[in-house]
Amino acid sequence: MPVTVRFAPSPTGFLHIGGARTALFNWLYARHHGGTFRLRIEDTDRARSTQAAVEAILGGLSWLGLDWDGAPVMQSQRIERHAEAARRLLAAGRAYYCYCTPAELAAMRERQRAEGRSIRYEGIWRDRDPREAPPGVEPVIRLKAPQTGETVIRDHVQGEVSVANAQLDDLVILRADGTPTYNLSVVVDDHDMEITHVIRGDDHLTNAFRQTQIYRALDWPVPEFAHVPLIHGPDGTKLSKRHGALGVEAYREMGYLPETLRNYLLRLGWSHGDDEIISTEQAIAWFDIDGVGRAAARFDFAKLDSLNGHYIRSTSDERLVELVAPRIEHLLGRSLDGAARARLQAGMAGLKPRAKTLVQLAQSARFYVAVRPIALDEKAERAIAGAGATLRALAAELVGTQWSAAALESRLRGFAEERGLTLGAVAQPLRAALTGSTVSPPIFEIMTVLGREETIARLEDAAAMAN
RNA sequence: GUCCCCAUCGUCUAGAGGCCUAGGACACCAGCCUUUCACGUUGGUAACACGGGUUCGAAUCCCGUUGGGGACGCCA
Numbered sequence: 001m002p003v004t005v006r007f008a009p010s011p012t013g014f015l016h017i018g019g020a021r022t023a024l025f026n027w028l029y030a031r032h033h034g035g036t037f038r039l040r041i042e043d044t045d046r047a048r049s050t051q052a053a054v055e056a057i058l059g060g061l062s063w064l065g066l067d068w069d070g071a072p073v074m075q076s077q078r079i080e081r082h083a084e085a086a087r088r089l090l091a092a093g094r095a096y097y098c099y100c101t102p103a104e105l106a107a108m109r110e111r112q113r114a115e116g117r118s119i120r121y122e123g124i125w126r127d128r129d130p131r132e133a134p135p136g137v138e139p140v141i142r143l144k145a146p147q148t149g150e151t152v153i154r155d156h157v158q159g160e161v162s163v164a165n166a167q168l169d170d171l172v173i174l175r176a177d178g179t180p181t182y183n184l185s186v187v188v189d190d191h192d193m194e195i196t197h198v199i200r201g202d203d204h205l206t207n208a209f210r211q212t213q214i215y216r217a218l219d220w221p222v223p224e225f226a227h228v229p230l231i232h233g234p235d236g237t238k239l240s241k242r243h244g245a246l247g248v249e250a251y252r253e254m255g256y257l258p259e260t261l262r263n264y265l266l267r268l269g270w271s272h273g274d275d276e277i278i279s280t281e282q283a284i285a286w287f288d289i290d291g292v293g294r295a296a297a298r299f300d301f302a303k304l305d306s307l308n309g310h311y312i313r314s315t316s317d318e319r320l321v322e323l324v325a326p327r328i329e330h331l332l333g334r335s336l337d338g339a340a341r342a343r344l345q346a347g348m349a350g351l352k353p354r355a356k357t358l359v360q361l362a363q364s365a366r367f368y369v370a371v372r373p374i375a376l377d378e379k380a381e382r383a384i385a386g387a388g389a390t391l392r393a394l395a396a397e398l399v400g401t402q403w404s405a406a407a408l409e410s411r412l413r414g415f416a417e418e419r420g421l422t423l424g425a426v427a428q429p430l431r432a433a434l435t436g437s438t439v440s441p442p443i444f445e446i447m448t449v450l451g452r453e454e455t456i457a458r459l460e461d462a463a464a465m466a467n
Numbered sequence: 468g469u470c471c472c473c474a475u476c477g478u479c480u481a482g483a484g485g486c487c488u489a490g491g492a493c494a495c496c497a498g499c500c501u502u503u504c505a506c507g508u509u510g511g512u513a514a515c516a517c518g519g520g521u522u523c524g525a526a527u528c529c530c531g532u533u534g535g536g537g538a539c540g541c542c543a
Contacts, residue, residue, distance in 0.1 A: 012543075049543095118539075119468085162471095181542085182542070186543090202536085205537075237537095267480080276491075300478050383503095409502090424503075442501095444502085
């Protein structure tokens with residue numbers, strides 16, 4: 001049977017990093033096995049689902065490069081089909097009406113909590129005659145779950161996991177208003193979509209037991225399960241929207257490349273020996289569930305940064321200019337003309353090994369396209385303080401110098417030597433004058449990118465400021 | 468509280484009984500390279516949670532303890 005997997009987010013917020021990894025694993029599994037990767041939007045919580053969230057999720061997946069097969073299934077459009085399954089179970093005697101009110105159930109849970117017992121529905125209406133139903137109460141439908149024995153799932157990550165059926169209660173499958181609940185909807189949709197492998201977060205492990213019971217009641221085959229450990233925050237607890245989990249678009253804004261995220265997320269919980277830098281092609285070739293570990297992992301920005309630096313370094317100058325130009329335009333509050341972009345392009349080779357993120361790259365590239373007189377930071381001001389005469393002499397010296405990095409370097413070395421200065425003593429004020437900073441790419445490279453006229457003008461600007 | 472899961476350097480992990488004096492990556496420290504900062508490169512600090520078994524032999528198997536996490540909705 002061909003592999004069919006799905007990613008089934010609920011559109012109640014952005015696509016967070018845990019969801020992104022789940023999507024990645026499903027996508028890789030499908031691509032590796034030549035199968036199908038489907039999307040299902042679980043929007044049956046009409047109160048919390050929003051169209052904006054649907055778009056954020058689709059946008060996040062697209063940015064990550066995870067393309068799905070076919071149109072996304074909107075779960076809300078299938079509730080009639082779900083309800084029908086519930087009615088079928090009712091007719092077959094595998095489900096029953098329950099007339100408990102939400103208030104009664106809350107009181108029951110409260111009592112159980114107080115008595116230190118496990119919290120579950122006690123089957124009050126399981127065998128009770130519906131004719132005893134209190135007037136005016138719309139019933140829910142509950143699954144008549146097995147009460148003895150155990151339910152076992154064979155999970156591809158967790159192994160064989162079983163739970164005593166006595167631990168599981170008769171869950172609601174259809175609400176009083178006639179709408180289906182989560183576990184029923186998932187089972188019906190996974191069945192109808194012919195999902196062969198359910199790969200999802202560990203937090204769904206207990207749902208797998210209930211879903212297995214629903215599959216059995218419906219006489220449907222149970223799919224393969226793979227429950228992937230969760231990604232924890234730096235504090236070691238589940239990432240959630242309420243404690244700092246970020247959407248993938250936040251990572252984009254912070255200047256991470258999609259290939260970085262793919263590689264990083266892949267290595268969080270999955271491994272292939274000692275391999276760290278793994279291209280997407282390689283990942284598709286290598287990925288399988290047996291490489292997934294069983295322990296939760298913590299998210300670490302330091303490693304993400306390091307990986308991103310690697311991918312920035314291996315990205316073409318052209319693409320980097322495309323990515324960084326809008327950020328610089330935003331910083332500057334104006335658009336860049338062709339000459340400015342040409343400078344960025346020319347300077348990119350020296351800029352990119354110094355950046356971990358596109359944010360840093362934009363910041364460090366800014367001086368190339370800044371308009372004179374450029375602003376100097378504090379350290380740069382200190383670097384030129386008292387160096388006015390040197391900078392002026394340097395400007396004069398540069399008028400007739402051949403304009404290549406090699407020629408400039410030998411000329412500058414001579415200039416420093418004549419004055420009994422180290423190269424650094426000349427280079428630092430020069431760097432400060434040209435870039436406004438004490439940290440930059442190689443100074444001779446910068447001069448060739450800036451050109452003679454701009455270089456000399458910036459030197460004179462700085463000289464004037466220095467004394 | 469009940470149930471389920473997990474446990475190797477600070478972090479991500481390799482490890483499927485002898486190849487382990489436990490390997491790699493990030494971070495950190497030191498050196499080299501060097502006009503600054505990076506990049507690169509060399510070296511270093513650093514872990515099998517604990518206690519019992521099983522075995523000639525255990526990071527690897529079993530049991531327990533401890534610690535961590537997850538789930539217990541007419542949310543998904």
